[in-house]
Amino acid sequence: MKEKVRVGIVGCGFISSIYMENCQNFEHLEVLACADLDIERAQAQAEKYNIPRVYSVEGLLLDPEIDLVINLTIPKAHAEICIKALEAGKHVYTEKPLAVTREEGRLILETARKYNLLAGSAPDTFLGAGIQTALSLIEQGEIGTPIGASAFMINRGHEHWHPDPAFYYQAGGGPMFDMGPYYLTALVSLLGPIKRIAGSARISYPERTITSEPKAGSKIPVETPTHISGVIDFESGAVGTITTSFDAFGGTSLPPIEIYGSEGTLLVPDPNTFGGPVRIRKKGETEFAEVPLSYGYSQNSRGLGVADMAQAILSGSKHRANDELAYHVLEAMHGFHDSSANETYYKMQSTCDRPAPLPMVEEISKGS
Secondary structure, eight states: OOOOOEEEEOOSSHHHHHHHHHHHTTTTTEEEEOHHHHHHHHHHHHHHHSSSSEEHHHHHHHHHOOOEEESSHHHHHHHHHHHHHHHOOOOOOOOEOOSHHHHHHHHHHHHHHTOOOOEEEEEEEEOOOHHHHHHHHHHTTOOEEEEEEEEEEEEEOSTOSSSSSSGGGGGGOOHHHHHHHHHHHHHHHHHEEEEEEEEEEEEEOOOOEOTTSSTOEEEEEOSSSSHHHHHHEETOEEEEEEEESSOTTTTTOOSSSEEEETHHHHHHHHHEEEEEOOOEEEETTTOOEOOOSSSSSSSSOTTHHHHHHHHHHHOOOOOOBBBBHHHHHHHHHHHHHHHHTTTOOOOOOOOOOOOOOOOOOHHHHHHH
């Protein structure tokens, strides 16, 4: 049986570094090549991380030795690169979101099935120590039957720190599409798939002023909602709420995620991280108590989803950060906007399996 999955990375921007570094920590992954529209940037990353082959995007897809493509392009290019990789006979894993539109997302799923290949998508933070520990507590019945949940991603937006923040206020951006994948993926991994959604969304400020360099003083027209609040009915019967906002200029004191059960409440850590803390307060107790993390990968472990997917390629198992989960989250994000625009519930057309809990760390690390 083949022992390694050979990887090619498309897109050598900032986020590529953590993938290139972390993928080398898994014995069953071999980063064979990288590519970028800026060939000099690809060459610089290849030299830094000892990657033997540098290509144009087209050249990488033509390399017959590459088994899996990691797609780290900008969101509007996700679908195009994913489909080209699948048509070239390669498995593909993309950064979040899976695609910008539901139509593109479905096409990725259909193409993967057509060629009998695997497709996956970030975020893989739900595989980290924090959320996996929270999932373990739920499965052990520590908070009883999950009744509800709340999630808050609230900040002041990116124009005060990002060097080129205009994208975040265009279609396909906004707080729901920027950060929603982390929160919704975490909620689905903890509570299962979503049945229906109600949402209210608004553009609070039709124009934003950049205060970060090098574009300080430039104006950004806002084309997508920047404050979204929603209600989530899960297929399990649990009811959740979520707020994502770029409009809280005074910040927030709210926790990232809470899960409410018949026997207690669970505080889940920031789903944009892999670590903790995880806290629980059981019925009858007066204080929350921190729970030791029971899994590995508490540091920045982006690429863990790729390693899990590679293990699935080698063993025939089902990978956790898969395209069905990613599409379900993509549809839900659109659902909040659609519900608000149409003033009615949005009924989900897709579903997915709740990802299986992660096995022991050694199993993933060794690719067994």
